[in-house]
Amino acid sequence: MATGILIVEDDPTQRRILEELVRKFGYEPFPAEDAIKGLEILAGPEGKRIALIILDLYMPGMTGLEFLEHLSARRRELPVIVETAEGSIETVVKAMRAGADDFVVKPVNPERLRVSIQNLLKVNALTEEVRRLNKKVKGELTFDDLIAESPAMRQVIRLGRRAAESNIPVLIEGESGVGKEMVARAIHGESKRAGGPFVAVNCGAIPETLVESTLFGHEKGAFTGAVSKHLGKFQEASGGTLFLDEVGELSLDMQVKLLRALQEGEVDPVGARRPVKVDVRVISATNRDLITMTREGQFREDLFYRLNVFPIMVPPLRRRVEDIPPLVDHFIHRFAAEEGRKVRGIDGRALEMLMKYDWPGNVRQLENTVFRAIVLAEGDMLTVNDFPQIASLVEGYDVRAPETEGETGGGGENTMPQPQARQGLIGAGMPMAASSDTVADGMALGVPVVTEGGHIRTLEEVEADMIRLALKRYRGQMSEVARKLGIGRSTLYRKIRALGIDVKKAS
Numbered sequence: 001m002a003t004g005i006l007i008v009e010d011d012p013t014q015r016r017i018l019e020e021l022v023r024k025f026g027y028e029p030f031p032a033e034d035a036i037k038g039l040e041i042l043a044g045p046e047g048k049r050i051a052l053i054i055l056d057l058y059m060p061g062m063t064g065l066e067f068l069e070h071l072s073a074r075r076r077e078l079p080v081i082v083e084t085a086e087g088s089i090e091t092v093v094k095a096m097r098a099g100a101d102d103f104v105v106k107p108v109n110p111e112r113l114r115v116s117i118q119n120l121l122k123v124n125a126l127t128e129e130v131r132r133l134n135k136k137v138k139g140e141l142t143f144d145d146l147i148a149e150s151p152a153m154r155q156v157i158r159l160g161r162r163a164a165e166s167n168i169p170v171l172i173e174g175e176s177g178v179g180k181e182m183v184a185r186a187i188h189g190e191s192k193r194a195g196g197p198f199v200a201v202n203c204g205a206i207p208e209t210l211v212e213s214t215l216f217g218h219e220k221g222a223f224t225g226a227v228s229k230h231l232g233k234f235q236e237a238s239g240g241t242l243f244l245d246e247v248g249e250l251s252l253d254m255q256v257k258l259l260r261a262l263q264e265g266e267v268d269p270v271g272a273r274r275p276v277k278v279d280v281r282v283i284s285a286t287n288r289d290l291i292t293m294t295r296e297g298q299f300r301e302d303l304f305y306r307l308n309v310f311p312i313m314v315p316p317l318r319r320r321v322e323d324i325p326p327l328v329d330h331f332i333h334r335f336a337a338e339e340g341r342k343v344r345g346i347d348g349r350a351l352e353m354l355m356k357y358d359w360p361g362n363v364r365q366l367e368n369t370v371f372r373a374i375v376l377a378e379g380d381m382l383t384v385n386d387f388p389q390i391a392s393l394v395e396g397y398d399v400r401a402p403e404t405e406g407e408t409g410g411g412g413e414n415t416m417p418q419p420q421a422r423q424g425l426i427g428a429g430m431p432m433a434a435s436s437d438t439v440a441d442g443m444a445l446g447v448p449v450v451t452e453g454g455h456i457r458t459l460e461e462v463e464a465d466m467i468r469l470a471l472k473r474y475r476g477q478m479s480e481v482a483r484k485l486g487i488g489r490s491t492l493y494r495k496i497r498a499l500g501i502d503v504k505k506a507s
Contacts, residue, residue: 196240222271476507
């Protein structure tokens with residue numbers, strides 16, 4: 001789904017030119033003949049797709065400056081490029097003070113406009129991510145910050161907002177990776193405890209011998225290694241929210257102590273003489289079936305009823321496919337900005353493939369998949385070829401390796417598909433030197449793999465040639481060379497020294 005750009009321009013000719021340019025750059029234009037129409041588009045159902053505005057300053061009726069005043073009260077986070085026939089400093093200063101981020105002078109230079117759009121979208125993506133992270137750290141994340149377009153997630157948000165109105169114990173259920181912690185943070189952020197501490201504890205990640213100390217704290221000298229007093233998570237969260245993730249992993253012994261803490265509103269630190277009062281709102285989460293565990297005696301029935309007062313089920317990603325396009329769009333902008341890549345979107349066929357996949361790892365798997373695609377992408381749009389692992393699991397999609405020098409002979413009639421590369425130095429992002437499908441006359445992408453006598457060359461020799469080839473192809477850009485070879489920069493430098501490669505000569 002292409003990023004939407006709102007074009008507010010009263011001149012029909014200029015508006016059509018801008019539409020074509022925006023479309024050529026790979027974005028979706030939303031034209032408006034005046035400022036009033038532009039505000040209507042932003043307030044309508046398509047408004048959420050708008051990520052940037054190109055605005056004419058001089059229009060009949062509402063001017064561009066007046067439009068910026070209305071925008072600051074509605075969508076002040078949207079970057080704005082103003083266009084004007086006057087290139088005076090005074091005009092630019094007025095626009096910038098009113099909230100514009102950049103300007104272009106008519107007639108618009110296409111390359112100048114393209115660079116401005118790309119830079120502003122990149123900066124805005126990073127700004128939005130920083131804003132979300134700050135809200136997350138401060139305990140102020142709300143349901144408006146969550147990406148949830150599907151009916152199933154709207155139901156989750158409706159229940160979450162009701163839960164936020166009181167201190168009722170909430171049990172969030174769902175598979176791993178669906179975003180249970182984000183829902184818990186949003187409940188906290190919209191409750192009266194917003195801004196207070198939000199303390200998350202993964203009960204399944206704590207060694208059994210340390211669970212009690214981690215949750216309830218301990219006094220100095222309470223046990224071997226307790227060299228100082230330690231406040232437990234309950235005390236850390238006092239005045240705020242304690243999120244107990246994977247609560248079904250607690251042992252029966254710890255379940256008893258947790259039940260007492262919830263009932264009495266106090267904890268017993270290890271080695272303490274008297275209990276400590278705490279004021280916490282408890283939200284728990286699990287990816288296990290606690291009802292079945294209760295029947296089988298693996299989870300205490302009284303604790304289950306204490307936690308399961310207000311249950312919220314977060315559906316898996318495969319049951320809310322409507323959320324995939326906005327999630328993919330969010331991850332593309334975020335990772336492209338973080339990694340300094342020029343990827344600006346995903347083509348329709350690749351997005352269709354992602355929506356057909358089941359995503360057993362849910363949102364977490366989708367996030368990591370898009371991250372990998374961004375890092376490995378060659379073009380400015382993600383395609384099916386950038387998701388080889390997913391394409392191999394979805395019927396009807398295949399991955400063709402791009403043609404490179406040495407893959408065709410003569411007129412290209414002998415082109416052969418390349419197998420997926422192994423992870424590691426030789427073959428990461430390139431054809432495998434040891435594969436019979438890639439070896440032709442003892443060569444693999446210009447690297448000889450056999451000697452003149454027909455014997456296989458040593459791995460060290462082939463490795464050195466592969467590094468030299470990558471250095472030449474990517475003009476000595478070490479970060480790019482390391483990325484394409486599938487190794488870290490420190491490993492690349494170490495191998496260059498060990499193999500005696502002259503970087504300047506090779507590149």
